[in-house]
Amino acid sequence: MLVVMQEGAAEAQIQAVIDRMVAMGFNVHRSTGVVHTVLGGVGPMDEFDPAAFEVMEGVKECHRIMSPYKLASRSFRPGGTIIKVGGVEIGGPKVVVMAGPCSVESEQQIARSAEQCAAAGASFIRGGAFKPRSSPYAFQGLGEEGLKLMRRAADQHGLLVISEVMDHTQIPMMLGYCDVLQVGARNMQNFNLLKELGKIRKPVLLKRGISATIEELLLSAEYVMAGGNYEVILCERGIRTFETYTRNTMDISAIPVVKKLSHLPMVADPSHGTGRRDKVIPMARASVAAGADGLLVEVHPNPNEALSDGPQSLYPDQFNELMAQLKIIAPAVGRTL
Ligand code: PEP
Ligand code: MN
Numbered sequence: 001m002l003v004v005m006q007e008g009a010a011e012a013q014i015q016a017v018i019d020r021m022v023a024m025g026f027n028v029h030r031s032t033g034v035v036h037t038v039l040g041g042v043g044p045m046d047e048f049d050p051a052a053f054e055v056m057e058g059v060k061e062c063h064r065i066m067s068p069y070k071l072a073s074r075s076f077r078p079g080g081t082i083i084k085v086g087g088v089e090i091g092g093p094k095v096v097v098m099a100g101p102c103s104v105e106s107e108q109q110i111a112r113s114a115e116q117c118a119a120a121g122a123s124f125i126r127g128g129a130f131k132p133r134s135s136p137y138a139f140q141g142l143g144e145e146g147l148k149l150m151r152r153a154a155d156q157h158g159l160l161v162i163s164e165v166m167d168h169t170q171i172p173m174m175l176g177y178c179d180v181l182q183v184g185a186r187n188m189q190n191f192n193l194l195k196e197l198g199k200i201r202k203p204v205l206l207k208r209g210i211s212a213t214i215e216e217l218l219l220s221a222e223y224v225m226a227g228g229n230y231e232v233i234l235c236e237r238g239i240r241t242f243e244t245y246t247r248n249t250m251d252i253s254a255i256p257v258v259k260k261l262s263h264l265p266m267v268a269d270p271s272h273g274t275g276r277r278d279k280v281i282p283m284a285r286a287s288v289a290a291g292a293d294g295l296l297v298e299v300h301p302n303p304n305e306a307l308s309d310g311p312q313s314l315y316p317d318q319f320n321e322l323m324a325q326l327k328i329i330a331p332a333v334g335r336t337l
Contacts, residue, residue: 001021001026001040001041001043001048001050001053001062001063001064001065002038002039002040002041002062002063002064002065002070002075002076003017003021003038003039003041003053003059003061003062004036004037004038004059004060004061004062005017005036005037005038005039005058005059005060006036006058006059006060007035007036007060009037009058009059010058013056013057013058013059014030014037014039014058016056016057016058017039017053017056017058017059018030018039020053020056021039021041021043024041024043024048025043025044026041026042026043027041027042027043027226028040028041029041029042029071029076029225029226029228029230031076031077031230033077033078033079034079036060038076038077040065040070040071040076041070042070042071042226048064050062050063050064063075067215067218067261068215068219068222069215069218069219069221069222069262070222071222071225071226071230072218072219072221072222072225072232072262072263072264073218073261073262073263074260074261074262074263076263077263078263079263080263080265081230081263081264081265082265083203083231083233083265085160085179085180085203086160086179088123088124088160090203090233090265090267090293090294091233091264091265091293092293093334093335093336094335094336094337095288095292095293095294095295095326095330095335095336095337096123096124096267096293096294096295097121097122097123097124097294097295097297097323097326097337098122098123098124098125098126098162098267098294098295098296098297099117099120099122099124099125099126099295099296099297099298099299099319100113100114100117100122100124100125100126100127100150100298100299101113101126101127101298101299101300101301101306101313102127102128102131102271102298102300102306102307102308102309102310102312102313103127103128103129103131103139103141103142103146103306103307103308103309104127104128104129104141104142104146104147104149104150104163105139105142105146105306105307106149107149109300109301110125110127110146110149110150110153111149111153111156112301113125113127113153113299113300113301114150114153114154114156114157114159115153115156115157116299116301116316116319117157117159117299117319118157118158118159119320120316120319120320120323121323121337122159122323123159123160124159124160124161124162124179124180125150125153125154125157125159125160125161125162126162126163126182126296126297126298127146127150127163128141128146128163128164128308129141129142129143129144129145129146129147129150129163129164130143130163130164130165130166130167130170131164131308132164132166132184132186132187133308138308139307139308144173144177147161147163147173147174147177147178148177150163150177151177151178160179160180161177161178161179161180162178162179162180162181162182162205162296163177163178163181163182164181164182164183164184165181165182165183165193165197166184166187167193168192168193168196168197171196171197171200175200175202178202179202179203180202180203180204180205180233181197181200181202181203181204181205182204182205182207182235183197183204183205183206183207183220184207185207185208185209185210185212185237185272186209186210188206188207188208188209188212188216188217188220189209189212189216189220191220191223194220194223194224194227195223195224195227197224197227197229198223198224198225198226198227198228198229199227199228199229200229201229201231202231203231203232203233204224204229204231204232204233205232205233205234205235205267205296206220206221206224206232206233206234206235207235207237207269208234208235208236208237208239208251208254210239210240210248211239211240212239214254214257214258214261217234217258218234218258218261218262221234221262221264232264233264233265233266233267233293233294234258234262234264234265234266234267235266235267235268235269235296236250236251236252236254236255236258236266236267236268236269236273236287236292237268237269237272237273237296238250238251238269238272238273238274238275239251246273246274246275246276246279247272247274247275247276247312248272248273248274248275249273250268250270250273250274250283250286250287251273252268252283252286252287252290253290254266255268255287255290255291255292256290256291259291265293265294266291266292266293267292267293267294267295267296268283268284268287268288268290268292268294268295268296269295269296269297270283270284270287270295270297271296271297271298271309271312271313271314272298272309272312274312275311275312276311276312277303277311277312277313277314277315277318280297280298280312280314280318280322281314281318281321281322281325284297284322284326285322285325285326285329288326288329288330288333288335289329289332289333291333295326297314297319297322298312298313298314299313299314299315299316299318299319300313300314300315301316303315323337
């Protein structure tokens with residue numbers, strides 16, 4: 001259920017509504033918007049009379065949320081959510097670019113990457129230290145040592161850090177190095193991991209599962225939010241279809257669909273979305289044109305020597321070219337870069 005308080009409702013009025021919701025068995029999540037305070041009630045009860053709340057003092061309206069996800073629903077925060085990380089705002093007018101190699105491989109590789117990505121205008125460096133590889137014999141990542149190298153390189157160039165968390169036991173250590181924790185496609189429905197991420201107070205970037213519906217993506221976001229962490233960034237990264245030409249099918253349509261259904265920021269990963277370097281730039285352009293709040297792009301100083309995802313990693317020159325094109329596209333859809 002959702003209770004929207006009147007503009008300027010008194011704290012005592014808000015508290016009275018919260019008390020009543022709690023007495024009825026709801027867990028209450030409070031969202032303080034610019035104008036209205038919204039109280040989201042998550043609980044066992046579907047049958048209640050919204051009018052019982054609408055007659056309470058200070059209440060503007062009350063309704064049931066029909067979607068299975070409540071806190072992730074657009075109605076919880078109709079104006080949208082802006083997530084602030086360092087000096088960067090995700091979900092605001094600026095399209096936020098997160099770029100870097102698939103994996104952190106060496107001190108030199110991540111230092112070069114940070115230098116090149118920062119020069120091109122990225123806000124974040126990405127790089128996996130724990131890699132979810134299809135084969136157990138493939139490079140599995142440098143672990144904490146990789147995060148140390150990436151944090152140092154990022155700090156030298158004023159970048160923020162995003163990296164993938166594969167297991168809940170890695171969370172406390174990773175919080176010391178990362179500004180945003182990424183949940184990979186394979187872990188989108190690792191509900192224990194999502195619950196643990198609900199307890200932290202740093203943003204989580206949640207990738208759409210390889211064969212997940214949009215509703216399942218939003219329900220996974222709901223797991224994190226139900227734990228009290230409202231800072232969830234969603235990410236379209238391509239889904240598995242019958243098409244084999246590309247590694248995945250980049251579902252550009254998911255971007256406007258999610259923007260309508262949810263208030264959460266939505267970014268796009270055209271690298272995993274296509275798996276082919278020559279298709280990354282067109283899909284990145286299309287994602288921004290479709291309303292993505294940001295991009296997650298794989299860029300490598302020398303893709304031919306990459307230990308993972310070389311074929312889909314952009315050369316630094318290509319990344320520069322993409323950024324130049326986005327500077328033209330973003331303003332055409334009311335955004336900045
Ligand atoms: C990655 O970002 O390198 C990655 C493994 O992504 P995904 O979980 O989307 O496959
Ligand atoms: Mn990758």
